[in-house]
Amino acid sequence: MEENKDITIYDIASKLNLATSTISRALKDHHSISEKTIKKVKKTAEEMGYVPNTLAAGLRGNKTKTIGVLIPTVTQPFLSSLISGIEITAQKSGYNVIIMQSNDSYEAEVSMAKSLYGSRVSGVICSLAMKTTDTSHFHQFVGNNIPLVFVDRVPKDFNTFRVIIDNYAAGFKATEHLIEQGCTRIGHLTAGSKFGNLYTERMRGYTDALKKHNLPTDKELIVDLESVTYSEGVKASNKLLSLKTPPDGIFASGDIMAVSAIQSAKKKGMRVPEDIAIIGFNNDPISEIIDPNLSTITHPAAKMGQISAEIILKNIKSPKKEDVKEITFLNTEVLIRESSKRK
Template sequence: MKDNKDVTIYDIAKKLNLSSSTISRALKDHKSISEKTISRVKKTAQEMGYRPNILAASLRSKNTKTIGVLVPTISQPFISSLISGIEITAQKAGYNVIITQSHDSYQEEVNKTKTLYNSRVSGVVCSLAMQTQNTSHFQQFLNKNIPIVFVDRVPKNFNTYKVMINNYTAGFKATEHLIFKGCKRIAHFYAGSEFGNLYSERKRGYLHALKKHHLPIDKELIIYLNEVTYEEGKRASHILLDLKNPPDGIFSLNDTTGVAAIQVAKKRGIKVPQDLAIIGFNNDPISHIIDPSLSTITNPAIKMGKTSAKIILKHFDSTEKNDIAEITFLNTEVLARESSNKINFKIS
């Protein structure tokens, strides 16, 4: 039976008849050790199957070089791109990434923050669960000077780093795009709680655009989604199209539900965009594939991820730890495609 015990520097020292401190310095290419000894030590270490205990070393330095990531679900294209951006930046700096999911459950989010805290992560990047209305479970990180960056779905009242788009402006742009295409009755898919500022800000932008262009606000055209899923998009679309006076435009909160709206409309014999113009959000791959292609708002997920990781790395390099209420806004734009390509006309 093989001995599964890890080889230590003491085992190498015993074999080479050297001190453990000499072995340690040689493995680190210390200038006090000769090149001949360094080569001999490294060769022996490799032959014996030695693995450095990175965790123990990181705990001694109080920096595990690990970034914890907590997101609603990795199955969404936006989230997977966000994670990719975090990993690209973290790996370049020699950091590892631990990825956890809340599945949009507040209790799961609480549980996963405990897991990350107990794993002694150096920093946290989090996009809040849809159910979350209390962020006290994140305070444990700040108490230990562990930086937190909230990204995309961020809380309104928690002083820490935040990376996001201006959701109000994005919601305004999306709605005004439909208005410029001739829509008079514009519906909106809405989700989340008022605690977070993502969907509530998009809704605020939607309402402001209607007011600016003197269009009526009809509450029956604002449909709340329990989840930001395809099935919920279908349900909401049927509700809207069953109305006595259905909408001629839909501003959807993401591309998945926007695609659902297109497919429901087509099955019901409603022409998109001639009878119903639709715009989504995020510029997911599915927005290109659907027929007609879905107009959307760009949401720079990879850049969000890279920016979030850079903020954590910068936090460790900075001597000043007081100003952590930093908000970074990234730009968005309208990508006009076939689903909103109605007759253009000018609004003065």
């Protein structure tokens, strides 16, 4: 397959009718070039798709055997397992992996996407930052035949590959499990307003499970966290447990939230699961350490990483030119442990 022609400073110079030396200096913010010219040169360079040659001259125009991975953080167990699945699969095919963390910053994600493009990666796997709503910074990959896969946190509408679980079905199963254990007033800890469709789909599953079993949806039982942290989980849990009629079950859309709910309930003298049954989401290692052990929903992170890498490798060899808005759904299961097991 013919490679896209690299844009050089000569192309920019020709377009702007300026000397190549002027273009070169402007791109380096040289003091001898006016601010107006620097802005004009950089704007034109970006529009034309110019990439500074940060690699050895012999690599010019070629993609490296490297897959770029852009994720919110490496500290979450789910994302660590995701990376592991990507790396094992990539290494088997002789590919290296570059990992970049956005720390849930949109601005950092934009900058890192540019950096990965400038490094001439062969493909990109991304789980979006929580503050990302505009995904136009990913068009540079698609527009230059660089395979792109979104995984777990994915945009609603982007013409590329997506690897996700069915968050709606998972939320439904978690809630229905609590109902089957005899819960009739079920609270929900979410982060839907901050983290987009991933959590809103879990909440939709929660509300539909209540409807199926003729249980009311009570807005005071749904608490939207500011961030998915233990301290925020404690605040949200205490809000639920301090209600005039507290819940007899809680579905938390993340294990760290569920752990905070267990500990908050115990501090109030409540028995788990006898007084309040609790289920989380992700099957993080902490779910088996907390007492009682936490019931949770499996989230096949390593498998999602493996499949994402396989899609990249397949499309490096045989790029798809047609509409590639393909979604790969992976199954989830309810892992029943002591925190919810009443029957």
